[in-house]
Amino acid sequence: MLTAKSIRNSRNPFAPRFLVVYLSLVISLLASFASSAKIAESADSNTTTVAPASFDNPVIKYDTKDPTNQVGEFIYTADPAVMVLDDTVYLYSTHDEQSVDGKDYRMYDYRLWTSKDMVNWQNKGAVFRYSDFKWARGDQKTGNAYAHHVIQQKDPSGKPRYYFYAAVEGGQTEGKFGFSIGVAVSDSPAGPFTDPRGMPMILLEDTARDKEHSWRNIDPAVFIDDDGKAYLYWGNKQLWWVELEPDLIHLKGESYTLDAAGNMQNRDTSKVKIHTVDTLPDFEEGPYLSKHHGIYYLVYAAGFPESLAYATSTSATGPWQYQGIIMEPLPGTTTIHPAMFDFNGNTYLAYHSADLPGGGNYRRSVCVDRVYFNADGTIKPIVRTFKK
Template structure:
């Protein structure tokens, strides 16, 4: 009986975590260095794409996701990669996208073919792409390895600023075209007053190794934004051998900066680095950051998480603790309009892929996995049909639809047949016999015809309920 009890206990724990967890917000990929923006009532977050299992950062592409409710995130795949830039060869690191006059400028950093680190920019007419290299060459190249982690802010007068730097902090004034700059590259002086401390050599005979003064110091990952009349410079600082999130403020976008303290420090993130972004959305303030808490993750397999916070009355930012619960929904999802299957609050035993035919879809679906979608509003009239677009190259499987929990009332069950290929899509429908109204969480549960099967079952593109 012992194995049976143990299996039941593990299943119960997993179910509870699935029911209540929201962080990390993306479970289908490793998504470091989140950079959020708000555009036309939607939050877009631009991330990296860690490939864990190596002894250093292995990232060759960037990803974008969107949400209108802060809990269900639609995956738009990877609109740009190192291959998008002919001058890039390796080490794609943190990036940020900014909108201006209807165009979207995605600032990335990568190692060049000359082995320098440089900042480039891709441009698109849409926040989700397609993007293309705007210049065919780097925007910023200094010959220094500190040329990483760009952040961009457009001030009220229309002047745009780009900051970046590892160890040292620099900025330039971007021109209105957002792909060129005027004036010199300016290095920001660092001091205890401005950033809590300075990095200094331990000993001239120790290859200029770096140490940190006890309070804090600027390391990397700047994030520049303005609130009311005050400018904020959040950055990755240092605390007890791992990065904190810290910040300074100024009355000007170019400083001088005054250190304010640590926002997130000494947290069990399972990652040496942290990289943050802050936005306001629908009257609430949010901190985006990353952890190494996904299964198989760590310092080289990081994933985006979010916490809600409130500014203090004087405009300072409080200390923020990481949570597995994350944030609450600020809107509901309409099940009577087509929803892409890659719109996910929580997912297990599946990932996402993309192709030219259907774009992004849920793939590598396995027995015992599921997708959770939060805050689905069925309204006052119960649906009578559920439809899903599915594809299977082998014997398919079963797609069960539950509300409220993995074992909550079952609305529908689709027996997915072999459709003729993994990219041969069929829209399958089943009637709904259970009455459902109001707001519920929705669970798509994956099953195999063969209880011991470990193979891939089917692909899942989109779904809709019919009232």
């Protein structure tokens, strides 16, 4: 074994030169390791390598570039919908603009927030307004931008397209007022989104045989299964679902003609099959479908004030097995709206609370927490977390 002592005692005239080269190599290697450590430290300062277990909830607080940490004017958000693409989480929310003493919802636009680590968020601003649907109805006292859902799908050429489904008031036959579900499409997750139909996807007439209240067609959620089939779920006091055409903007079996501007007319749904689900205890609204570890999960708002319940299935179309409550009603608000999704190998739940100062039923705030599963696939009760 070559040691420093053996080199010193060597009578070889090349020994001193060998020692210089040897020490130079060691110094070079140490410098390289130090440089790599600095690079790694710098990278770690900008990214979260370990999945967070707790959050600075509500994660959306301020209408600033950094809505969690950069203090500014409070912004009230609700009804989260999440789309995960590559290394980014796209969280879309409604926007509560009601005054502190207001007695109804006042919502005009939809906001986008993005994150690459579930801790640091960026404010992308308003990406869609209820009035972008020309058939929508609203005024300055009561807004109509209710819950929504956004998904991505590639067109036949391989180009990604983004589909924004939203519940807004309007679009009914003359003399009738109520909520409809529309869809808008964009080439970017941040919009602009345009209406390819020129009319709603779901109208009051489509669900009139089941319920009578005018706000029954709210809270759309779209799920694309592994076989490429897409389904739209929605409802208040009743859960409905329908299969979509591959273009994601028409109901399966829906027929129509187009006017000169390309808008749909003479809509015929006689061959459309709209299904009801009647096996979910206390179903109120806010259905959200996702798949985790081979199991389909239908999370929804149950009862009133709303708690968070869920059911499981081996299929996107059921039958559904009720599994129970995973979040009890929250203080300050009678509503709750779930979005369960996977990111970087972990499962998360987005929902809204009334935890910001001045919060309440019509001034809500989006929160995020981890979802943990039991060995049998059931969900453990959600533990709400806050910054210590």
